[in-house]
Amino acid sequence: MLSNQIISWYLxxxxxxxxxxxxxxxxxWISEIMLQQTRVASAIDYFNRFLEQFPTISDLAKAEEQEVLKLWQGLGYYSRARNLHTAAKTIQLEYNGVFxxxxxxxxxxxxxxxxxxxxIAxxxxxxxxxxxxxxxxxVLSRLYGINKAIDSTEGKKYFQAIASETMGNAIPEIYNQAIIEFGALQCIPRxxxxxxxxxxxxxxxxxxxxVDQFPVKSKQIKTKNRYFYYLFLSCKNRFLIEKxxxxxxxxxxxxxxxxxxxxPISTNELLQTSEWKELFGNNELVIHSVSENVIHKLSHQNLHTKFIHIEMDIDKMKYGYxxxxxxDISEYPFPKLIEDHLNIMNKNNP
DNA sequence: AATTCGGGGCA
DNA sequence: TGCCCAGAATT
Known part of the structure; x- marks a missing residue:
């Protein structure tokens, strides 16, 4: 029987x-959320740190969202962390703290x-x-030669039915682990x-x-280009951020x-934008440096980024920052793009 | 049904 | 470089 073969391989x-x-x-639950679209190797350290800081549902429910996001920093897909926090509060309130x-x-x-x-079930x-x-x-598409698209509604429904059949009466907790592990280690993409x-x-x-024809996908991703000009406004050891x-x-x-x-625009053009004028008005400032173009690649976006290092009296900046x-960097969750820049600044100015 | 949400590893 | 990763929510 197929399920027994897979379980045998797994053991x-x-x-x-x-x-x-x-x-x-x-x-x-924590592990499964972290593993969504994320490799096992990337998730392990996050998993251990997360449980150390939030050992129980109650601890997570009582936390500030910002703490949760900070623990998630670098893992990506941050809605996972926000939703995790929301669900913890739901369990606390509606299920008396019991999963x-x-x-x-x-x-x-x-x-x-x-x-x-x-x-989880x-x-x-x-x-x-x-x-x-x-x-x-x-695994299933290759095994059975299923050419239905895995990113179509029909395909998902079909695969779910085949998966249930294949599982049969096998022990669920072992069988599910087994076929997933089989795909991760043995029946790998390439x-x-x-x-x-x-x-x-x-x-x-x-x-x-x-083997290289399965699984079938119908959609293809298209990436957009965005152009970010980050203003690193510093005065001694202090600088500005926003949420x-x-x-x-x-x-x-x-x-x-x-x-x-x-x-993309030049630094001179940037100085002429309404956003720049709105931001600084007549404040005195010195442009200390402009970084090289940093291209931060996400699944659907290429972020063409320059960091403009500006020295000024940041107490004169308008409200909102x-x-x-x-x-105090450790208290705020930052995207990887910002984290990398902060590390560079820290290295140059310890 | 299509789009959007990160970041990293690998050939 | 393009594809994929223990997917889900939103539009």
Whole structure:
């Protein structure tokens, strides 16, 4: 039986991962959120730090969002951290602090979709729900030669049904881990290890020399270019930041005052913009330096960025910005782009 | 149904 | 460089 073959492979090849040492639904929940669109290797340190600072649901629910985001700094997809915090407060209020133990209730929580609900339900409570993630799409599509697009509504529904069938009566908590691990280590995206695959004889993709044709995706990503001019306004050990509040990248993270333009412009042109004039008025300032163009690449955006280092009396800046000391950086969550610049400034001026 | 949300690893 | 990663929410 297929599920037994996969489980057998798993028991011989599985990795030791911190979230596999617990049945605590809270800890499993944290791991699953962190692992959304994120590699295992990237998540491990974040997982350990997070549980050290927030050992229980109650600790997380009582925290400030800013603390949660700070722990998430660098991991990306920050709505995960905001939703995690929201859901912790929901569990505290509506479930008396006890993590819900049914798929239906788990699915209601903010930031938990069908995959994560099935994962938690099976890993923590051994409930029979097939968890279908990117690994499972890849394994099943190759095994059965399924050419339905995994990013279409029809495809998702179809794969969910096939996944449930394939799971059969296998032990959910083990089977789900097994097929996911199989996809992560054995049936990997490029150059899968078919030469040592236990499912080789029954694999449609391999038997038809189409391993690189699965899974099928319909949409393709297109990237936009944005042009950021970050103003590093410093005076001795202090500088200005602001909180990003719009529904855009990095919501509720902090950054330097920003002038964004729809096309690249020179520093001289920047000085003529209405944004610049609005910002500084007649204040005296000295442009200490202008950085090289830093291209920060996100999945859907290329951020062409320059850091303008300006020395001035920052107490004369208009209301709306936060003046912080360099020693207080650890209290504010910053995007990687800003974090990198802060590290450079810190290295040059310790 | 299509778009948007980070950042890193790898051939 | 392009693709993908233990996806979900929003439009």
């Amino acid at each position: 011989q090849n599985k990795r030791d991962l911190p979230w596999r040492e617990t049945k605590n639904p809270y800890q499993i 819900p133990d049914s798929y239906k209730e788990i699915l209601k929580l903010k930031g938990i979709g069908t995959y994560t609900a099935a994962a 099976s890993f923590a409570f051994n409930l029979p729900h097939a968890a279908v993630d990117g690994n499972v799409y890849r 150059n899968p290890k078919c030469d040592i695959c236990p499912l080789l004889a029954n694999c449609f993709a391999h038997n038809n020399a189409q 990003r509040k719009k529904k855009d990248i990095w919501e509720n993270l902090f950054q330097y005052p920003l002038i964004e333009y729809d096309k 936060i003046i912080i000391n360099h020693s």
